[in-house]
Amino acid sequence: MTTFLLNREPISLTDTDPDMTVLEYLRQDAGLTGTKEGCASGDCGACTVVVGENTPDGLRYRSLNSCITFVHSLNGKQVLTVEHLVRNGELHPVQDALVRHHGSQCGFCTPGFVMSLFALYHSEAPPQREAVLSALSGNLCRCTGYRPIIDAALEVLQQRHGDAFDLEREAIEAELGQMETSVLPNTPKADPSVGFWQPRTRQELAKTLESAPDARFSAGSTDLALEKTQSSRSLHGLIDLTRVEGLNSVIVDDTGIHIGAAVSYSDLEPALLADYPEAAEWLERLGSRPIRNRGTLGGNLGTASPIGDTPPLLIALGAEVTLASGHGERRIPVAELITGYRRTQLQAGEWIDTVHLPRRRPGSELRAYKISKRFEDDISTVCAVFYLEPDDERVAEIRAAFGGLAATPLWLPDWQASLVGQHWPSLDIEEAARRLADELAPIDDVRASARYRVRVTANLLKRFHLETTRTDQLSRVFNSGVAHHA
Numbered sequence: 126m127t128t129f130l131l132n133r134e135p136i137s138l139t140d141t142d143p144d145m146t147v148l149e150y151l152r153q154d155a156g157l158t159g160t161k162e163g164c165a166s167g168d169c170g171a172c173t174v175v176v177g178e179n180t181p182d183g184l185r186y187r188s189l190n191s192c193i194t195f196v197h198s199l200n201g202k203q204v205l206t207v208e209h210l211v212r213n214g215e216l217h218p219v220q221d222a223l224v225r226h227h228g229s230q231c232g233f234c235t236p237g238f239v240m241s242l243f244a245l246y247h248s249e250a251p252p253q254r255e256a257v258l259s260a261l262s263g264n265l266c267r268c269t270g271y272r273p274i275i276d277a278a279l280e281v282l283q284q285r286h287g288d289a290f291d292l293e294r295e296a297i298e299a300e301l302g303q304m305e306t307s308v309l310p311n312t313p314k315a316d317p318s319v320g321f322w323q324p325r326t327r328q329e330l331a332k333t334l335e336s337a338p339d340a341r342f343s344a345g346s347t348d349l350a351l352e353k354t355q356s357s358r359s360l361h362g363l364i365d366l367t368r369v370e371g372l373n374s375v376i377v378d379d380t381g382i383h384i385g386a387a388v389s390y391s392d393l394e395p396a397l398l399a400d401y402p403e404a405a406e407w408l409e410r411l412g413s414r415p416i417r418n419r420g421t422l423g424g425n426l427g428t429a430s431p432i433g434d435t436p437p438l439l440i441a442l443g444a445e446v447t448l449a450s451g452h453g454e455r456r457i458p459v460a461e462l463i464t465g466y467r468r469t470q471l472q473a474g475e476w477i478d479t480v481h482l483p484r485r486r487p488g489s490e491l492r493a494y495k496i497s498k499r500f501e502d503d504i505s506t507v508c509a510v511f512y513l514e515p516d517d518e519r520v521a522e523i524r525a526a527f528g529g530l531a532a533t534p535l536w537l538p539d540w541q542a543s544l545v546g547q548h549w550p551s552l553d554i555e556e557a558a559r560r561l562a563d564e565l566a567p568i569d570d571v572r573a574s575a576r577y578r579v580r581v582t583a584n585l586l587k588r589f590h591l592e593t594t595r596t597d598q599l600s601r602v603f604n605s606g607v608a609h610h611a
């Protein structure tokens with residue numbers, strides 16, 4: 126049985142299809158049609174809702190795309206919809222500000238904007254434009270224009286004071302804490318392969334896999350749910366990995382940054398950026414805020430998509446991954462995990478368990494560049510990540526990895542080896558870029574021609590060299606983030 130709070134109402138689902146989305150549930154079953162469907166693929170934000178969840182720091186609200194979130198994943202949580210924001214006939218401050226700033230015209234996108242701003246209102250984000258843009262990165266509006274919406278958001282953040290939700294926070298925490306959330310399975314059916322399972326330990330996960338070997342893993346479902354909403358495929362058996370102890374936590378120690386495969390990007394952000402702050406823009410450009418609130422490294426690696434943004438970073442950092450099953454585990458370099466177009470070396474019964482990043486080496490340099498048509502929420506034409514460990518200005522170690530260029534993430538060991546020992550500041554970078562370009566044979570597709578991809582990748586290498594060797598004005602412009610495109 127799946128139990129959650131729909132606004133303030135306790136809900137129990139006993140016989141709901143495993144792959145029913147939150148959006149379907151809200152509109153069709155609960156009759157709450159304020160939440161809209163635009164794209165059904167996580168791109169437009171019309172379906173944004175806020176989910177409240179008990180964490181060690183108390184109740185936390187986050188936005189997500191209800192169109193690509195399975196309703197059973199709400200187990201033990203609270204889902205807030207736009208209908209619930211008006212209290213005693215009074216608009217919530219974010220709604221009131223949107224009205225006063227003329228932040229809505231046709232209004233179709235408005236519930237999604239309201240919910241993203243509500244999540245922002247209840248976050249610790251500073252009242253700054255960057256925070257507003259980040260919170261709204263997953264919301265498209267086609268007729269208002271963004272300025273009035275951003276103005277409304279800034280005003281409400283600057284004048285933020287408590288709201289009705291702050292007053293009921295403790296009560297909600299207690300209600301969620303007492304909620305009976307069953308473990309295995311949530312939707313028992315006559316057919317043992319049909320269900321939505323939420324194992325809490327690795328042992329339970331292994332047992333579930335044994336009894337339902339054809340079930341699919343679901344973490345954030347930001348990729349998986351599209352099989353249903355875009356390809357009309359039913360997903361009868363789903364194993365939710367986000368509650369498995371160990372898969373949902375980050376451990377930082379002397380041996381590395383160990384990130385459970387089902388930790389969301391939003392949750393791994395602090396640990397990643399503490400050691401590798403240069404990855405901040407790359408992370409900000411991975412999907413949108415609601416996508417990062419749900420998407421995971423395990424899901425990104427699990428898709429083995431050629432346009433996945435995390436393999437280039439992980440490979441360039443020399444990350445490793447633990448693959449586990451009921452019979453044991455093995456640890457391999459991330460570079461060896463992906464074996465072909467959308468193929469990994471995962472065996473039946475295995476899951477991606479933990480990603481291990483090395484701790485920051487003093488003096489090392491990292492840059493993660495993403496080239497795409499839109500700044501955020503867009504697919505990489507090229508994702509290029511460069512990592513350098515210098516020793517007395519000579520190259521001790523250099524690793525570069527690229528996404529969007531071929532059927533799999535790409536790295537060039539021979540080219541890397543040719544640079545080892547060279548004096549980095551005086552390196553003939555034109556020659557190194559020419560050799561890099563010669564080794565690339567990128568794809569030609571709707572996003573860009575092969576020629577463009579070669580040129581841009583070689584230019585990114587030159588940019589990396591420039592940024593790590595020059596301290597003049599040009600380099601500062603690049604480092605300030607003013608220049609987003611090579």
Ligand SMILES: Cc1cc2nc3c(=O)[nH]c(=O)nc-3n(C[C@H](O)[C@H](O)[C@H](O)COP(=O)(O)OP(=O)(O)OC[C@H]3O[C@@H](n4cnc5c(N)ncnc54)[C@H](O)[C@@H]3O)c2cc1C
Nearest residue numbers: 167344345346347348349412420421423424425427434477
């Ligand atoms: C609007 C939108 C924007 C996006 N933008 C980007 C982007 O900028 N860059 C990018 O790289 N991706 C992007 N994505 C794709 C997606 O968000 C990411 O790939 C994300 O990391 C997937 O993680 P998830 O937890 O949601 O995976 P899920 O959808 O839950 O799973 C994806 C696949 O991996 C499998 N899987 C999940 N976890 C595991 C595990 N631990 N072990 C084995 N298999 C597993 C699942 O069975 C499924 O086949 C975007 C998606 C959307 C909808």
Ligand code: FES
Nearest residue numbers: 163164165170192
């Ligand atoms: S309907 Fe467009 S993001 Fe969900």
Ligand code: FES
Nearest residue numbers: 230231232266267
């Ligand atoms: S108000 Fe019409 S799409 Fe935003």
